[in-house]
Amino acid sequence: MPAAIDIQDVEKTFRKKVRALRGVSMQVDPGQIFCLLGPNGAGKSTLVKILMSVIHASRISGTMLGMPIGHKETLRRVGYLPEHHRFPAFMTAEQALHFYGSLSGMRRANRLKRIQAMLELVGMAAWRKHRVGTFSKGMQQRIGLAQALLHDPELLLLDEPTDGVDPVGRREIRDLLIHLRNDGHTILINSHILSELETICDQLAVVVKGRVALEGTIDELTSDRRRWIVAYEGSGPEWTDEETRQDGRNTQVILPGASANDVQPVIDRIRGAGCSIIDVSEVRESLEDLFMRALELAGEDAATPGANKGRPT
């Protein structure tokens, strides 16, 4: 199946001096949740805006849903939740959704049906007659999500969808994204809350200073860094070759690249020394680990906002 997004060498320079994107290439597979990660000012929102033709790239080649970037009819098949969006404050939730629904060419009868369903989906049905201007940040974000989903798009571009949303709402949004993905939608999501993406991310790209520092599926990126950890209580055997870590009163034995078979003799040794095993688990690199690895690859000690300012080189 062709990629949902396939872009090469995207460049964006603002006002001839801020090089926001410096040759970004990436492929988003259909039916996947693709996480676009990166420090503040890395260029994530700029890239999403370019895909939606909100701003124009200085250079781009590639496709979205099989058509060139910027193709108007194709944009109707995409749902977009912009960063820091502001709906007209005087509109009620329902009116705002009618407004955006008609902008994407939805007929009134369809809008009436979908608006009710989407407001229920994002937990805002009881607020449909209330003005958007009176909503909290998280409530506005829920309406933004309803707006992005209204026309049942094949591809969703969500720029920090859980910004300001409470923990229950975050979990609901996460469940909703999994449901949409299982239903065949493709989702590109940009968020700083890595723990929240951990269980839903299929593919990712980490953008640092306008370049892709790390990209791939979670399996590809973590397969050679999987490890087993055996944790036990008490003063156990002396370890020589194995890596160990102290976690409070517990000791963890870390076995990189091990199989379940390799773990058995370690368990036997610990039990033989009269200690109680408290956990045996296979772990992969977390998104946070991958994020840090990407920063290292990009030669960054720390994430410095706005670090890509400077004259084009």
Ligand SMILES: Nc1ncnc2c1ncn2[C@@H]1O[C@H](COP(=O)(O)OP(=O)(O)OP(=O)(O)O)[C@@H](O)[C@H]1O
């Ligand atoms: N309209 C603009 N004019 C000038 N510079 C801009 C403009 N929009 C973005 N930039 C700059 O481009 C760079 C990338 O910004 P962008 O908003 O894409 O980052 P981001 O990765 O989305 O960051 P964050 O995680 O903070 O949302 C930053 O240096 C920013 O200052």
Ligand SMILES: [Mg+2]
């Ligand atoms: Mg952003």
